[in-house]
Amino acid sequence: MSYFLPHDRLESWLDDLERTHRVFAPTAEGRGVVFRRRKPTAESPAAPVCLERRPTESARHVLFPRSEVLLAFRSAHDESGTRVEVFEQEAPAPQVIVGLRACDAKGFAVMDRVYMHGRYADPLYTARRKATVMAVLACVPGNGPDNACFCHWFASGHEEHDAADIVLTPASGGFLIAPVSDKGAEFMESHAGYLEQGNEELENAAAAQRLAAREFLEKHCPAPALSKTETAIMRQFGNSMLWETIGEPCLACGVCTHLCPSCYCFTITDETRGNAGARIRSWDTCLNAGYTLEASGHNPRAAKAQRLKNRIAHKFAYYPALHMGKSSCVGCGKCIRSCPVGVDIRAAVFRVLAADEE
Amino acid sequence: MNNTEIMKNVLERASVLLAWGPGHDALHASPLFARKAHDVDKVVMDVRAVQSLAAYLPPLFQSEKEGRIAVLARPCHVRSITALLQEELIPVERLILVVLPCQGKLDMAKVMAACPAAESLDAAFVDGDNLVINADGRQWLLRLETMLSPACVRCPMPELPDAMIPEGCECVRLDGQARRPGEGGYAALDAFMEKTPQERWEFWKQEMSRCIRCYACRNACPMCVCRDHCVASARDPHWLSELDSVTDKLLFQVIHATHLAGRCTGCGECTRACPMGIPVGLLKMQMNKIVEELFGYKAGMDSKATPPLLTFEAIEKNIREKGK
DSSP, X not given: OOEEXXXXXXXXXXXXXXXXXXXXXXXXXXXXXXXXXXXXXXXXXXXXXXXXXXXXXXXHHHHSOSEEEEEEEEEEEETTEEEEEEEEOOOOOOEEEEEEOHHHHHXXXXXXXXXXXXXXXXXXXXXXXXXXXXXXXXXXXXXXXXXXXXXXXXXXXXXXXXXXXXXXXXXXXEEEEEEOSHHHHHHHHTTOTTOEXXXXXXXXXXXXXXXHHHHHHHHHSOOOOHHHHHHHXXXXXXXXXXXXXXXXXXXXXXXXXXXXXXXXXXXXXEEEETTEEEEEEEEXXXXXXXXXXXXXXXXXXXXXXXXXXXXXXXXXXXXXXXXXXXXXXXXXXXXXXXXXXXXXXXXXXXXXXXXXXX | OOHHHHHHHHHTTSSEEEEEEEOSSTTOEEEEEEOSHHXXXXXXXXXXXXXXXXXXXXXXXXXXXXXXEEEEEOHHHHHHHHHHHHTTSSOGGGEEEEEOOOOOOBOHHHHHHHOGGGGGOSEEEEEXXXXXXXXXXXXXXXXXXXXXXXXXXXXXXXXXXXXXXXXXXXXXXXXXXOOOOOOOSOHHHHHHHTSOHHHHHHHHHHHHTTOOOOOHHHHTOTTOOOGGGOGGGOOSSOOSOSSOOHHHHHHHHHHHHHHTTTTOOOOOHHHHHOTTOOOTHHHHHHHHHHHHHHHOOOTTSOTTSOOGGGSOOSSOTTOOOTTO
């Protein structure tokens, strides 16, 4: 079952989704394209959705906010004495993210393995994840793969729909919409009002577009033997000269980790003011000196080269070692595109592989 | 000697030459730490070489492994280096300045807006006054003048005057044609300041709501030398809240601008580095203008001068004391 959404009905369709879901979609702001809650009202329409340019950031913050209050507390006084009141988060409302790319959605699959399974499953992430429908925009030539993209390195590639529920493919003056999960099929059934039926011709056209995007990627950026990277990185772990060379241009800012769809590290801070306070969870970045700073004042990763090594090794070695060989890099290229000094994680991987072969 | 030979010659006297080399595609360059003569063959120093290499100098000079350090610098970068020398953050005797006549630096957002296909280009190069881009089986010619960063458009000094070579610093000049000088001044800032305070506040609230707190603006800044000891990351005392609030993000920008008052050379790296395209440089520009009006001082012009906020006069000429 597939649907067709003509371009001129896109905004109305998105507004209609608000009946049942909070809608997050990319909007163009300044020079960036960022994911925003749409929130249309009777007085002011939502900012127009921007699907024609790749988002600058990932949609990660929709499910895993940059900063969130895990719990708030306040000491209250009355006749019976003093007691501490604690406020926890409320259950999340149903939401849909429209227009994230396959790589962004795959970032959530990476986070799911960490935050939704085992003893340390994260209740807040899990609840939001379950309440969220992912409507992925497929990349097609002219609106998709660029010179920084490399999703085809990973078994997934841009066509695999890890974590996606619905896939929108630009085709014939609109979008072919196909559900790819049960959740997606159910969602589409209740939101088909503005849509036409899809047909085989459209489906074939969309598939051809997606294939062309994949062919572009394979041609311009051949994939390395990823099966070797895990061992190569661990064998070269102590090769400090190598990592210093790789890390030399790095400014140790956090552009790469903050735009990344699959970086999931956080820090916890208690902030108090008077009788009240909050326990806050906020994104951390392994490029920051404070990330490994110990209470004694010792920092095992004092140099930026060691921090960048951690980022690369986590994506291509530690994470695969824990999760059936799957890399936690999804090849979206955001870190490459926005790095102020052009650090290219692909080049770093090739360098480690080359050093390991010597 | 041609430029490559000049640079190789310099490298014989230095342990490293900070330059630019190829980036992730033909439109981009990335800092290159040339240590061997053959590394110099990879140097890119046209409009694609956009980063200031000055930010690397203070930490690099602290490394015991380095001997003399040579650095490729456009005139605006020389101003940052001069400011670092004034504050004794780098040693003049170990520095070799390799100055290039400046053609300006590309503003990648302008290039992408003019030629969206450039993101998947096959080739890009400078040909005379044009940037040539081959993509999608087509060729685009973009006039260089219209593709430069705002800092370059206003830059009055694409060629470094001899008087601005820092005192006691070995300086080597490369050959090349500089672009025509811009008008200097603060036209863009003045236009912005015509808005009402309320409008400006709304503008900053909107812009900063996009800030992801990556601190690229800070780390790309050649004059931000606190590095791992920045007030923004301090846990004790904990100056900035971890909450994702516009006021805290803006507070950091105000701290940054204040810390740079009389030190910022207007190189534009903070704005360029911002992945979200927030014009954070405007705040520093306003500080620069105030410093210029109050103290008649522009940062990084004279290695013998002392930045006005690093010293004081018993009676400041342009500051009216209370009650006087």
